[in-house]
Amino acid sequence: MKEIRTRYAPSPTGYLHIGGARTALFNYLFAKHNNGKFIFRLEDTDVSRNVPGGEESQLNNLAWLKIIPDESPINPNEKYGKYRQTEKLARYNEIIEKMIQDKTAYIAFDSSSELEQQRKEQEAKGIMSFRYDRNWLKISDEEKEKRLKNKEYSIRVSLPKNKVYSWNDLVRGNISVNTDEIGDWVIQKSDGYPTYNFAVVVDDHDMEITHVFRGEEHITNTPKQLAIYDLLNWEHPSFGHLTIITNMEGKKLSKRDASLSQFIEDYKNDGYVPDAIFNFLALLGWTSEDAKELMSIEELIEKFDYRRLSKSPSKFDINKMNWFSKQYMKKEKNEDLIQKINFSKNHDIVWKNLFVETYKQNCCNIKEMNESLIIYNQELEPIKNENNKIINEFINQLKSKDFTIENIQEAINKTKEITNTSGKELFMTIRKATTNLEHGPELAKTIFLFGKEKIYYRLGIKHED
Ligand code: GLU
Secondary structure: OOOOEEEEOOOOOOOOEHHHHHHHHHHHHHHHHOOOEEEEOEOOOOHHHOOOOHHHHHHHHHHHOOOOOOEEOOEOOHHHOOOEHHHOHHHHHHHHHHHHHOOOEEEEOOOHHHHHHHHHHHHHOOOOOOOOOOHHHOOOHHHHHHHHHHOOOEEEEOOOOOOEEEEEEOOOEEEEEEHHHOOOOEEEOOOOOEOHHHHHHHHHHHOOOOEEEEEHHHOOOHHHHHHHHHHOOOOOOEEEEEOOEEOOOOOEOOOOOOOOOOEHHHHHHOOOOHHHHHHHHHOOOEOOOOOOOOOOHHHHHHHOOHHHEOOOOEEOOHHHHHHHHHHHHHHOOHHHHHHHOOOOOOOOHHHHHHHHHHHOOOOOOHHHHHHHHHHHHOOOOOOOOOOOHHHHHHHHHHHOOOOOHHHHHHHHHHHHHHHOOOHHHHHHHHHHHHHOOOOOOOHHHHHHHHOHHHHHHHHOOOOOO
């Protein structure tokens, strides 16, 4: 059987976006589920849009998510050619030459104003979408030679008339498009660079890609690509078009929407657990048959079935993602977390350990843990004694014993018993009185983390009491 080969082919125009990461992830899961290869390559021919470090940042962010390509520009397999399009121009030219000779492509000399003129004429005739007219196919060789010397030109594919291209989309089922709806499109621009729809076919062919999962914005590109496969007599891969990701209001995620972090880099910088993001992304448009949600990378690979990819848009719910991250945070090793947190010098290892053990139950990332640490580096002001019966009893209980977590817990329990208050009121009152906070993780541990000095000072307990 043929080896399964999938790929993720970003343009190095910026950081790794949630949408791109999800596309990479589904291609990765599909390949790994089938013991195949996952390839990373670069579509960098739109040179003016490339950003320095774009490729590296994409690869680093994927690696952080534990999506490691089997082949990439930095780990190429020579057999499949180059992994950056800008390094393959000779290869594209070779194919274009062949197509021109076979008369499946031709040189077109229109200037942009001539194209504009054609467009207007068609509009005047009531033709809604622009069809390129093929006048350049009719010119004499002599005229062509003359023009080649002193005019800009592009290369267009010569599409067969009234031919239907169809594919069985891995996500959406059968889709067909007639070539008359497409028109001869440009395969090589006047600057000599190939267009996306042409280069992607050469790349997928050269790299023996068997399956392509990509965003639904590429559905209209697929018939154009199928035409090239057909004209070159090449076998085409299977295509699956993923649905869009929306925000909670159902609008397509826009990179410009600043209200939501949309770049993997942001989550990495905030110290999320990468496995949690991997797990969360896998469920953005896919479900496991048993409806299980928390799954390790290995389990996701084992269970991934492309037939369960969703046909409707998926909502990006940051609360759900934070919930996932919390579940993973709890499982992190204390010693690993300790390395990542900005402890000050006066915290010893016992204290650090208790801090991470307590806060990993409640935080979804390292940033939140660092923020939780701030209060422990500050002084606590003494409370105003309002003669509250809960606080008074708690002080009574607390000062009668050594300052240990067990004894603090015991003091809380006794106070509850004696004052006969509900859990909620009890906890809120004691938390505010001791730590000056409304919310937090386990109360006894939080109080203990402040230390006897600060808590006694805050509650007005004298040491000799
Ligand atoms: N560079 C294209 C994109 O990022 C890749 C399209 C494809 O997968 O064919 O959308």
